[in-house]
Amino acid sequence: MSSRPAARSHQAAVIRKNLENLFLYIVLVLVAVITVFPFVWVFFTSFKGVTDPIYSVPPQLIPNAPTIDNYLRVWQQLPVWRFYINSIFVTLTIVVLNALFSSLAAYPLAKMRFRGREAFFFLLLATYIVPPVLTSIPSFVLAVKVFDYYDKIRSVIFPYLAGVLSIFLMRQAFKGVPDDLLDAGRIDGASELRIWWEIVMPVVRPSLATVAIITFVEQWNNFFWPSLMLHTREHMTLQVGLVALQGAFANDARGIAAGVVMTVVPMIVFFALLQQQFVRGLTGAVKG
Amino acid sequence: MTSKFSITPYLFLAPALLVIAVFVLYPILAVVYYSFTDYNIVTPPVWVGLRNYQQLAKDPIFWQALKHSFIYLLVTPTLIFLSVLLAIVVNRKLSGIHAFRALFFIPVISGSIAVGIAWRLMLDTNGIINGMLIALGLLSEPIQWLAEPAYTLPIAMLLTIWLGLGYYMMIFLAGLQNIPEELYDAALIDGCNNWQKHWYISIPGLRPQITFVAVISSLAALQVFNEIFILTGGLGGILNSGVTVVFYLWRQAFRLQHAGMASAIAMVLLVITLLFSMMNIRILERGTEAES
Numbered sequence: 420m421s422s423r424p425a426a427r428s429h430q431a432a433v434i435r436k437n438l439e440n441l442f443l444y445i446v447l448v449l450v451a452v453i454t455v456f457p458f459v460w461v462f463f464t465s466f467k468g469v470t471d472p473i474y475s476v477p478p479q480l481i482p483n484a485p486t487i488d489n490y491l492r493v494w495q496q497l498p499v500w501r502f503y504i505n506s507i508f509v510t511l512t513i514v515v516l517n518a519l520f521s522s523l524a525a526y527p528l529a530k531m532r533f534r535g536r537e538a539f540f541f542l543l544l545a546t547y548i549v550p551p552v553l554t555s556i557p558s559f560v561l562a563v564k565v566f567d568y569y570d571k572i573r574s575v576i577f578p579y580l581a582g583v584l585s586i587f588l589m590r591q592a593f594k595g596v597p598d599d600l601l602d603a604g605r606i607d608g609a610s611e612l613r614i615w616w617e618i619v620m621p622v623v624r625p626s627l628a629t630v631a632i633i634t635f636v637e638q639w640n641n642f643f644w645p646s647l648m649l650h651t652r653e654h655m656t657l658q659v660g661l662v663a664l665q666g667a668f669a670n671d672a673r674g675i676a677a678g679v680v681m682t683v684v685p686m687i688v689f690f691a692l693l694q695q696q697f698v699r700g701l702t703g704a705v706k707g
Numbered sequence: 708m709t710s711k712f713s714i715t716p717y718l719f720l721a722p723a724l725l726v727i728a729v730f731v732l733y734p735i736l737a738v739v740y741y742s743f744t745d746y747n748i749v750t751p752p753v754w755v756g757l758r759n760y761q762q763l764a765k766d767p768i769f770w771q772a773l774k775h776s777f778i779y780l781l782v783t784p785t786l787i788f789l790s791v792l793l794a795i796v797v798n799r800k801l802s803g804i805h806a807f808r809a810l811f812f813i814p815v816i817s818g819s820i821a822v823g824i825a826w827r828l829m830l831d832t833n834g835i836i837n838g839m840l841i842a843l844g845l846l847s848e849p850i851q852w853l854a855e856p857a858y859t860l861p862i863a864m865l866l867t868i869w870l871g872l873g874y875y876m877m878i879f880l881a882g883l884q885n886i887p888e889e890l891y892d893a894a895l896i897d898g899c900n901n902w903q904k905h906w907y908i909s910i911p912g913l914r915p916q917i918t919f920v921a922v923i924s925s926l927a928a929l930q931v932f933n934e935i936f937i938l939t940g941g942l943g944g945i946l947n948s949g950v951t952v953v954f955y956l957w958r959q960a961f962r963l964q965h966a967g968m969a970s971a972i973a974m975v976l977l978v979i980t981l982l983f984s985m986m987n988i989r990i991l992e993r994g995t996e997a998e999s
Contacts, residue, residue: 439901443801444801446796447801450793451811454810454869457825457826457829458817460825460829461825473834473835474833474838476838476842477838477842478835478842520726523719523722523723527719527720531716539720543727546731546732546735548926548980548981548984549735550926552930552932552956552957552973553735553977554730554731554734556734556737556738556741556966556970556973557734557738559960559961560748560966561733563748580722580723581722581723581724581726583731586723611715611719615719640819640820642818642819642820643933647961658818658821661821661824662820662937665824672828672831676825676828679821682818682821683821683822686816686817686818687817690812690816694809694812697812697816698809701816702874702878702881
């Protein structure tokens with residue numbers, strides 16, 4: 420070891436740096452444990468057989484005799500595959516149509532001059548603050564009395580076919596597209612619809628991805644309105660079905676845990692595959 | 708650009724406007740009307756003037772729900788504090804930091820229903836939380852976490868915080884990464900230590916994100932439903948200990964078929980929401996002005 424003062428103070432700095440990093444890692448691991456623990460616990464519990472206790476002191480996390488019985492039991496008693504199909508159908512339909520209708524609406528708001536443009540835009544912005552629970556009361560009445568789709572799957576699709584946030588995000592994206600591009604199309608005699616679809620939409624793909632991801636996560640996890648509408652088990656989405664399962668398996672923590680795992684896994688897999696897009700999409704909306 | 712009237716822009720707007728008109732604009736007007744009626748959804752609404760509002764003013768459960776909703780707003784400062792701290796930590800260039808960031812984001816995408824049910828199982832009297840606390844010697848006998856009125860709101864608030872932390876952390880992280888490195892260098896030269904530099908540079912630099920998070924997380928807190936619904940099994944907790952404004956609205960509208968009363972609650976919620984977002988933006992904007 421060198422005893423020169425410069426080296427010694429350098430050494431002290433390295434030690435301090437290492438200690439600081441150690442402290443930061445302790446914080447990170449602690450938060451990670453708190454974040455992941457419920458998932459890990461519910462995962463292991465869903466594979467516990469009757470011989471592995473849910474409650475014991477000290478607690479047992481990992482099953483000694485893992486089994487898929489819980490999953491089989493849940494699949495037998497509830498139409499889980501219908502929950503999946505309904506959730507996938509509802510989510511995908513909304514993701515596609517919401518992006519389409521919102522982009523259509525956003526285009527003139529960003530790129531055309533017409534009477535009432537500002538009024539339309541502020542009207543839309545003003546509705547953004549309205550709590551969804553408020554609109555649920557008249558929407559319920561409409562569902563029962565006018566659209567006659569209470570307890571039908573389309574009831575959880577129609578209200579989400581356009582969204583103020585999507586329109587707002589797409590408007591921002593269109594504003595960034597140079598007018599020269601549009602004018603070139605106009606000189607060629609293309610209709611506004613063709614200009615929108617063939618010239619503008621391809622340019623704003625990243626924003627479309629943002630809108631799609633926000634809508635996807637929101638709809639896959641949507642509960643409040645679907646829980647008001649869907650009552651026949653065959654018509655339920657995963658989230659509503661999971662709550663029905665919780666009722667049907669009231670004293671069966673292992674079965675409920677299996678249901679939780681089945682609901683959460685598709686989203687976590689998706690997230691693992693598309694991490695960057697998810698984070699950018701969900702938090703990117705902020706920059707607006 | 709031509710200035711002559713063209714129907715094209717309106718055609719572009721039509722599909723989205725139709726959806727929003729039917730599912731947002733009409734409902735706002737309808738709620739205003741329903742709030743002055745006695746309405747059970749089955750038979751036509753009957754005009755009763757201000758009766759719903761008068762009843763609400765005398766309804767102790769409604770006042771309790773209001774109080775609970777305001778208590779729930781405590782999640783906002785807590786979330787801002789914790790997620791700014793966490794963002795500062797994950798902004799460090801440590802190995803494996805990307806994995807930690809991704810991990811912290813998982814609750815955000817998992818959905819409050821599934822996660823809430825997992826929490827509910829863990830907090831059961833015969834759940835792993837009691838098992839761990841007893842094994843560690845912190846408890847001598849199991850606590851009925853979910854049956855104890857005093858715990859209902861705090862547990863729901865913890866769940867809300869746990870669900871949102873990763874999301875707000877990412878927002879603040881993006882904000883931190885926009886702060887120029889030179890500012891930190893200058894702070895170090897001026898003799899700031901590592902923590903002081905965050906106080907003097909990071910926090911002021913994050914002001915736009917703090918404004919944004921304060922608004923959206925407090926609006927979300929005012930509208931909390933899923934956490935309460937799951938943790939109390941749809942009942943609102945013993946002695947209404949978990950009943951918030953939105954939960955009470957839901958119960959009045961969809962459990963008791965009191966759509967008129969529920970609409971009056973919705974109007975109160977709307978007014979609170981408007982006041983709150985205006986106040987939030989005002990206060991935080993004034994802060995920015997004072998600085999510049």
